[in-house]
Amino acid sequence: MTRHWPEYAIEAACLGLFMLAACVFVTLLEHPLSPARAAIADPTLRRVLVGVAMGLTAIGLIYSPWGQQSGAHMNPSLTLTYLRLGKIAPADAFAYVLAQFAGGFSGVLVARVVLGSAVADAAVNYAATLPGPWGPVPAFLGELVISFGMMTLVLMVSNSRRARLTGLFAGLLVATYISVEAPLSGMSMNPARTLGSAVHAGQWTALWVYFTAPPLGMLAAAEVYLRLPGAREVWCAKLHHDNEKRCIFRCRYPMAARATARATTSSRAAGSTGRPSGRRRWPPRGRPPEEGPWRTTTTT
DSSP: GGHHHHHHHHHHHHHHHHHHHHHHHHHHHHTTOHHHHHHHHHHHHHHHHHHHHHHHHHHHHHHHHHHHHHHOOOOOHHHHHHTTTOOOOOHHHHHHHHHHHHHHHHHHHHHHHGGGGGSSSSSTTTGGOOOOOOHHHHHHHHHHHHHHHHHHHHHHHTTTTTGHHHHHHHHHHHHHHHHHTTHHOOOOOOHHHHHHHHHTTTTOHHHHHHHHHHHHHHHHHHHHHTTTTOOOOOOOOOOOSSSSOOOSSOHHHHHHHHHHHHHHHHHHHHHHHTSSSOOSSSSOOOOOOOOTTTTBBBOO
């Protein structure tokens, strides 16, 4: 476990940067004295712009050298789901979750130092996530649905030949959710993200929503994925694995990805010639892919 401290530190730093960006963009677009708010009178358009900014921030963090190494979870719900799937050791999952909560708090603290009283303005409120005017029940349902959708997308894309696009799809979904779902719950999907703002804002309204709906939604998505007909095994807990960074997870990405690419090429070749390719199915039913020197997994 002590060998993995760089990944733990990266998780804290990535969520900290995400929260700092959230505070900066919300201040820029929502503070009453901001020129951007004066220039963009439509609150829906401002929310869409925040969504685009945060989606791009998520994409940048996932594909950054730091995100490539830690897997860029930045979310206890995501980490706990990969723990359920057997892709991360319990000790590493525990350390990841602690790091994420520390990062969320620290990111808002830095924003508080840099932005001063502007981030505390009622219109900004430390980028806190709160239920909308319809109350906590619709907020809970909204968080449940978007968390289920995010985890489903991550599992479907990251375990396919399009795995390298997982971060891009995840970022686009973040942007969409902020634009569409934020009026219901503020769009969190992340207990550490919500608590980081709540501590500084002193806002504890319906905190239970953000500590229950996201993990329940993501865990439910994992259970559904495992039961889908023809679902592939879960390769790894990284959102972007097509790089040279070490992997501390229980990882099968390199061999599985190569095999999927070969199977796809073989299938296309068979379709073009009108006859079977002659290649055997990989992996054989009931057998996991063989381990080999490609593995970079370290779980100590």
